[in-house]
Amino acid sequence: MDLADTSKKQLFLNKRLENLIVPLVTELVESGSRFHREEDRSYCLMVIGVPNVGKSSLINAVRRTYLKKGKASKVGGEPGITKAVLTKIQVCERPIIHLLDTPGVLPPRIENIETGMKLALCGTILDHLVGEDVIADYLLFSLNRLERFSYIEKYNLGEPCDDIQHLLKSIAVNLGKTKRVKAITGVGNITVQLPDYSAAAYDFIRAFRKGELGKVMLD
Numbered sequence: 001m002d003l004a005d006t007s008k009k010q011l012f013l014n015k016r017l018e019n020l021i022v023p024l025v026t027e028l029v030e031s032g033s034r035f036h037r038e039e040d041r042s043y044c045l046m047v048i049g050v051p052n053v054g055k056s057s058l059i060n061a062v063r064r065t066y067l068k069k070g071k072a073s074k075v076g077g078e079p080g081i082t083k084a085v086l087t088k089i090q091v092c093e094r095p096i097i098h099l100l101d102t103p104g105v106l107p108p109r110i111e112n113i114e115t116g117m118k119l120a121l122c123g124t125i126l127d128h129l130v131g132e133d134v135i136a137d138y139l140l141f142s143l144n145r146l147e148r149f150s151y152i153e154k155y156n157l158g159e160p161c162d163d164i165q166h167l168l169k170s171i172a173v174n175l176g177k178t179k180r181v182k183a184i185t186g187v188g189n190i191t192v193q194l195p196d197y198s199a200a201a202y203d204f205i206r207a208f209r210k211g212e213l214g215k216v217m218l219d
Helices: 015-030 055-067 113-121 132-145 150-154 164-175 197-209
Strands: 042-047 089-092 096-101 178-185 188-195
Touching: 042 055, 055 089, 055 096, 113 132, 132 150, 132 164, 132 197, 150 197, 164 188, 164 197
Parallel strands: 042 096
Antiparallel strands: 089 096, 178 188
């Protein structure tokens, strides 16, 4: 259930657009009925969202822009870095604005496998809980279904592919991602170089999440 009030102002941004945050917050606060009071003016806002959407990175970026100070909230490239609601983090002096960082939240029950795979692909669930090969397979399926074939040029393929093993092998060869494996033969053990499918799957998923495969709407 979406509880967003669509009549209110919405702003799509990322941490590289942090200079838009404080002016917008100031405008919203000053337009409120509680603004014109005599008490000290300081504001505290809570940053909420699904896991690994960039809440901590956004707070640090706003703090760096307006206070010229370093990180106050730990960040990482996977969900679950923020474990609890943190203390107030000041991000602006005039007006005084504090932000509260919070752990990411997901619905208590994921309604179907399709929704779960979308969440996993977007990095809101730890990759190893689903399997990077499974996530990569779903990503390939989604790109082909949406006719987004940017992966062909990125990985120097000749045409679209619907076989994840073939794609991962091509990615591994193209990027030089191999691993040494011992093989038992009739004349003894030998070491051979094989494509590193796990590394290839990781690169494929990472490319999607960084926008290197273009803008994709999974819904």
